[in-house]
Amino acid sequence: MVSETAPHVFLVASGDLRPEANRMCWPAQEAMETALSAAFTAAGATLERAHDFDAASGHGFIATQREGMDVFARIPDGAPVVVAEAVWQYSHHVLAGLQAHRGPVLCVANWSGTWPGLVGMLNLNGSLTKVGRPYATLWSEHFDDTYFSDGLRTWLRTGALAHDASHVRPLDARALPLDAAEVGRTAAQQLRTGQAILGVFDEGCMGMANAILEDHLLNPLGVFKERLSQSALYAAMRDVTPSEAREVYDWLVREGVTFVLGEEEATDLTESQVLQQCAMYVAAVRMASAFGCDAIGIQYQQGLKDLTPASDLVEALLNDPHRPPVTHRATGAPLYVGEALPHFNEVDEAAGLDALITNRVWRALGLDPTTTLHDLRWGEHYLGPDAAGEPLDAFVWVFQISGAAPAAHFEHGYRSARSERQPPMYFPLGGGTLKGVSKPGAVVWSRVYVEAGRLHLDLGRATAVALPEAETERRWAATTSQWPIMHAVLHGVTRDQMMGRHKANHIQVVYAPDDAAADRALAAKAAAFHELGVAVHLCGHVTVG
Numbered sequence: 001m002v003s004e005t006a007p008h009v010f011l012v013a014s015g016d017l018r019p020e021a022n023r024m025c026w027p028a029q030e031a032m033e034t035a036l037s038a039a040f041t042a043a044g045a046t047l048e049r050a051h052d053f054d055a056a057s058g059h060g061f062i063a064t065q066r067e068g069m070d071v072f073a074r075i076p077d078g079a080p081v082v083v084a085e086a087v088w089q090y091s092h093h094v095l096a097g098l099q100a101h102r103g104p105v106l107c108v109a110n111w112s113g114t115w116p117g118l119v120g121m122l123n124l125n126g127s128l129t130k131v132g133r134p135y136a137t138l139w140s141e142h143f144d145d146t147y148f149s150d151g152l153r154t155w156l157r158t159g160a161l162a163h164d165a166s167h168v169r170p171l172d173a174r175a176l177p178l179d180a181a182e183v184g185r186t187a188a189q190q191l192r193t194g195q196a197i198l199g200v201f202d203e204g205c206m207g208m209a210n211a212i213l214e215d216h217l218l219n220p221l222g223v224f225k226e227r228l229s230q231s232a233l234y235a236a237m238r239d240v241t242p243s244e245a246r247e248v249y250d251w252l253v254r255e256g257v258t259f260v261l262g263e264e265e266a267t268d269l270t271e272s273q274v275l276q277q278c279a280m281y282v283a284a285v286r287m288a289s290a291f292g293c294d295a296i297g298i299q300y301q302q303g304l305k306d307l308t309p310a311s312d313l314v315e316a317l318l319n320d321p322h323r324p325p326v327t328h329r330a331t332g333a334p335l336y337v338g339e340a341l342p343h344f345n346e347v348d349e350a351a352g353l354d355a356l357i358t359n360r361v362w363r364a365l366g367l368d369p370t371t372t373l374h375d376l377r378w379g380e381h382y383l384g385p386d387a388a389g390e391p392l393d394a395f396v397w398v399f400q401i402s403g404a405a406p407a408a409h410f411e412h413g414y415r416s417a418r419s420e421r422q423p424p425m426y427f428p429l430g431g432g433t434l435k436g437v438s439k440p441g442a443v444v445w446s447r448v449y450v451e452a453g454r455l456h457l458d459l460g461r462a463t464a465v466a467l468p469e470a471e472t473e474r475r476w477a478a479t480t481s482q483w484p485i486m487h488a489v490l491h492g493v494t495r496d497q498m499m500g501r502h503k504a505n506h507i508q509v510v511y512a513p514d515d516a517a518a519d520r521a522l523a524a525k526a527a528a529f530h531e532l533g534v535a536v537h538l539c540g541h542v543t544v545g
Helices: 019-042 065-073 092-100 117-131 146-158 178-194 215-221 230-238 242-255 271-290 312-318 349-364 469-478 495-501 515-531
Strands: 008-012 046-049 081-085 105-110 136-140 168-170 196-201 223-228 295-298 371-385 391-400 441-451 454-464 486-490 506-512 535-539
Touching (some): 065 092, 081 092, 092 117, 105 117, 117 136, 117 371, 215 454, 223 230, 223 349, 230 271, 271 295, 349 441, 349 506, 349 515, 441 486, 506 515
Parallel strands (some): 008 046, 081 105
Antiparallel strands (some): 371 391, 441 506
């Protein structure tokens, strides 16, 4: 318990591993900490930074795991700690220190789309959940609203904080529709007996501890890892001929993708960058086939970012059954014909397991299996007409993947897609995205995570809505304009319920033709995971189970 008389709290700020990102994002972090300090003062507490601003590096973030360990070694054991995040952060920078520290922990983020502190905080929350380290969490736009202030005072008084989780209930598998349940159970049994391989191109992307699923959790499900190297992928890219890369590029142009090209390699998307991405796509499919992979995940951010343009365009193509054809290098045989090769972006293995099972269940139901993850980036309440002029009064989330979503999720497929250069701050060698607005329709959302040494699945329904073009552009301008966007309304889950519960920065989404089909597919997916021994939780207004 925290002292009730003027508690003294230590602040830590985990940052990126990329120096330029830390320098660029520091002003946003500094502004957040100023507002946060005022909030602690108003609550009768003092807030002290546990590490200093470093003039040489141009920021005050913890930028490595070793640095994080050293910072926590200087914090009095048992003292309360707040982890303040205004930007994306690498959880492993502070995870070791937080696990060893015995005082209460509060993870806080700014409610902003421009600066993805919410995304960073959710990843840290999921990582702490996985390792079994208790924590509390809060978020705010200005750190002076009642929800934040009341929560802060509760944490300062008790060292703990609970959020409303009344929207969550455990799955009652006996209540599932019999036909859907049979589809799910059959898919699970086939997976367990036939077994499947997740091709993992280097683990641990961007410090996301919650994105690593250990073998002892995966193997009983019939899922195994093929541990591949990004250096091998780079080598395989060099074996792709210029004409093969050009064929992929030409296919995308014929399908209607707009490539926003320029001449400056440092700031523009160039044809050369796109052709390298096309070569990576061919190489990735060939490597997946060579190792018999059922899904693959490319880390990219550390390692490949210093060698090649971004992997995002590649990832979007892999997730879509309608994509450029790839043939075996030696025999010319077509590979994965008419199939998606599910890709788990940022090598998030929890998303990979989800995508693998979703693909199998949706195909068994005769539905389009195109699925992807997004960041749970931000959101605001929207009151006004939607794109069709119909009234809309709802909290609309911005789901935004960092680079590319499959074209099947856009209203007019590839014809709706633009490819723009990735921001140089994160992607020094460029590369194009696959940007578009996700089409309106019925959606099933989910997240696999680890808690108390066991796999769990949160599962719910959403509707992707179409907002007026001006509102979409405003939301893009408030986040990252180069990236694809989904306007999502969750069924029966409020903003604060979602933030208080969600165990990851990522959320998995997949469409169904209508609400009835989405409900049936959700039931089948729930049955599949339940059959595999995963603890399934239904979130919000879910009409089955």
